[in-house]
Amino acid sequence: MRTIFLVGTAYSGSTALSREFARDPRIDMMGELDRLSVFQPWSGHVDEHLENRCRVCFVGDRADDCPVFNSELQAEASRGSLSERYAAVRRRFPAEIALDGSKNPNWMRSVVAESPQVQAAAIILTRLPWAFAHSVRDADGLDLVQGAARWREAYQSALRIVADLGIPSVVIRYEDFLMNRADSEAAVSRLLGFRPERTRPAAVGVHHAIGGNLGGFVGMQGVDERALEKSISGEARAGNYENPNDAFKVQNPGLRTHELVLTERWRGELTVAEFSAVLHVPGVWETGRLLGYDLLYHLTR
Numbered sequence: 001m002r003t004i005f006l007v008g009t010a011y012s013g014s015t016a017l018s019r020e021f022a023r024d025p026r027i028d029m030m031g032e033l034d035r036l037s038v039f040q041p042w043s044g045h046v047d048e049h050l051e052n053r054c055r056v057c058f059v060g061d062r063a064d065d066c067p068v069f070n071s072e073l074q075a076e077a078s079r080g081s082l083s084e085r086y087a088a089v090r091r092r093f094p095a096e097i098a099l100d101g102s103k104n105p106n107w108m109r110s111v112v113a114e115s116p117q118v119q120a121a122a123i124i125l126t127r128l129p130w131a132f133a134h135s136v137r138d139a140d141g142l143d144l145v146q147g148a149a150r151w152r153e154a155y156q157s158a159l160r161i162v163a164d165l166g167i168p169s170v171v172i173r174y175e176d177f178l179m180n181r182a183d184s185e186a187a188v189s190r191l192l193g194f195r196p197e198r199t200r201p202a203a204v205g206v207h208h209a210i211g212g213n214l215g216g217f218v219g220m221q222g223v224d225e226r227a228l229e230k231s232i233s234g235e236a237r238a239g240n241y242e243n244p245n246d247a248f249k250v251q252n253p254g255l256r257t258h259e260l261v262l263t264e265r266w267r268g269e270l271t272v273a274e275f276s277a278v279l280h281v282p283g284v285w286e287t288g289r290l291l292g293y294d295l296l297y298h299l300t301r
Helices: 015-019 038-041 055-059 071-076 082-091 103-115 129-140 144-165 174-179 182-190 214-216 226-238 243-252 258-261 272-279 284-290 295-300
Strands: 003-006 026-033 097-103 117-126 171-175
Touching: 003 015, 003 103, 003 144, 015 026, 015 097, 015 117, 015 174, 015 214, 038 082, 038 103, 055 214, 071 082, 082 103, 097 103, 103 117, 103 144, 117 144, 117 182, 129 144, 129 272, 144 272, 144 284, 171 174, 171 182, 174 182, 272 284, 272 295, 284 295
Parallel strands: 003 097, 003 117, 026 097, 117 171
Antiparallel strands: none
């Protein structure tokens, strides 16, 4: 059972990446499996972070009819070891490769260590430290320095555990995934052993996942995303963005339009002092270099 673990932090684009690559019929996305209540003894999640309903079916108002994450699976995966429970879930995804978007490297280590039948690899999915620190400040109330320290610890742990396990891995920087999709796809292709295709629709009823960003699944309800993209570009030309820089980004052919606007709003909301404070958290600069970032370039963009 080939399984690719996405490891990193929250807000790093794991839902978008999983959805994109699951357009290939050889790849299934399973979502953040460590959130399933049957895995709580190993994941350590508190009750409020546990889920049993399919997020994709939920946005399509079909959560009670999900053919994968249902009461039968819950019963089957509630017995036995971690290996047996994980295998029960993995069997529900028939594709050659399944993506586990849990992002927790400690979860990955537990699964790999106890499940010899899992042929594991890892995608270390990253996002700039300023972007992550800004997101956790808004979501969790941490100050930017605390957020940057959490970012450093998460990626140092991810790099160390991947090395300890000795599994194939690749680093995908979310900013590159948005702006230079071809290079990111080439890197993932080398990990997979084939170039992902887009012959399967991104649609409710085709895909199933636990957890993840609800907004990343909204477009799977039959929305014509190309038409929506044109509409967004039209709004930019009409000057309907609150931030004038957003309109520029949307119209700039060198950027991935609306997606980048949504993920880089933090740039206009941090002061010079705040940018500097994040960069001066011990270990942030060094960890960024290990992940392939030129933080000075991003600081001056």
